Amino acid sequence: MKNLKLFLISFKKGFLSLNRFITKITNCILLSIVYFFGIGLTSIIAKIFKKHFLKLKKSKNTKTYWINLDLKKKSIEDYYRQF
C-alpha cells in the first residue's frame, strides 16, 4: 500500500512535469508562428515602405530633442480607458 502511494505521488509529479514541458513546447511553437507571421511580415512590409517604429537614428539639424506632450487633467471618462 505504501509503495503504491509512493508510486502514485511520483507518477503525479512526473505527469505534471510532462504537462509543463508540453505547455512550454506548445507556447513556443504558437508564439513563433505569431512572431514570424504577425510581427515578421508587418515588420518586413513596413521596412519596404521605410516606416520605422522606433526613432533609432540620430536627428540631424535639430536644436532640441524635447517633444510636445501637453498632458494635463482630462475628464474622468478618459481615465477609465487603458490607452
Place this chain on the structure above:
Amino acid sequence: MYILGISCFYHDSSVCLLKEGNVIAAALEERFTRKKHDTSFPINAIRFCLEKEDITIKDIDYIGFYEKPLLKAERILHQHLEAFPKSYKTFIFSFPSLINEKLRIPNLIKKKLKYKGDILFIEHHLAHAASAFLTSPFQRSAILTVDGVGEWTTTAYGLGDGNDIHLIKEIKFPHSLGLLYSTVTAYLGFTVNNSEYKVMGLSAYGNKNKRTNPYYRKFKKVVDIKKDGSYQLNMSYFVFYYSDRMPSLKMCKLLGGPVSKKGAEITQRHKDIAAALQMITEEVMIKMLNYVYKVTRCKNIVLAGGVALNSVCNGKILKNTPFKKIWIQPDAGDGGKSMGVDFYIYNTILD
C-alpha cells in the same frame, strides 16, 4: 471615500490606501514576500492596507493603476516590429506575461480582489509627477520626472499649480537617461533596476576630472546633449530595445572590455567608468533643470522617477540651478507611484 493605488508588474510593486485625501497605509509587496523589488501583484500589501483600516475591498470607491497598459503594450509591440528578427528570444519569454498579466489588469484586479468598483488608469509619468508634486509642501512648482521608461515617455517636465499638473514636454523611448545608467550598471557587472546606487557610490572613487577621465569623452559619443538638457542616445551602443542584455558589443569596444562578470574584482577602470557616467548624468540633469526653470520661472522644483534617486546629483541641484526650494518624493521610483495615483485621483480628477 477610500482610494487604493496599485503599482505592479514592472518592479517594486506597491499599494497605497487613501482616506479623504490622507494616507492610511502604504506598503511594498517585497516587505511581505521577502523578494527584493518584487514585481508580482501586491496581494499581501493590499491585505495589509485593508486590515490597517479594518475595511474590506467593498469599501473601496476607486482603484487607481499606475500606467496605461495598452500604451505600454503598443511600445513593446513597436520594439519587436523595429527589431525583427533580433527580438525573437525576448518575444518568446515576455509575450506570455504581456497577454496574461499586463493586458488583463481590470480582470486580474476583479478576480484577485473580488472588486466590482471603478478602476482608473493614470499615465506613468503623470503618476510620478503627482507622487512628487501633490505630496510636496508647494502650491506651485516646476516638475521634472526622469526614469527608465513608462509607456513611451522617459523624461518629462511641467508645472504643478494648486491641484493641477501640466506635463509640457517629453523625451521618448528609446532615448532614456535611466536606461543609460542601467546599461552601464549592467556593463559593470551589477544587477539592473537594483544596483544603480552602487554605481553612484562607486563613482566617488573614480576620476572626476572631465578633461582627464577618458571615459567621459567616450560617453559623449553615446549621448548627445543639447543646451536645453534634452538628449538623444546613440542607439548603436545599446541592445535593450530588443534583448535582455543592455550594452551592445560596440559599447563594450568603446569602454575597452567585455561586460564584467557578477562579483568580479572592481578595478580603477570600473571606478572611472562609473565617475564618467555620473558626470554625464549630472550634466544632463543640471542642464535640464536650468531649462525647466527658464520655461516655468518657478522657484520651486519637485523631482520623481528612478533617476531622482541619484542623491549625489540631487545634492548639486540648488547650487547649480536658480531653484530655491526642492522636494523629492522619498520613494521616487515605481514604488512611490501608488501614492501618486491616489493623490492624483483624489485631488485632481475628482476635484
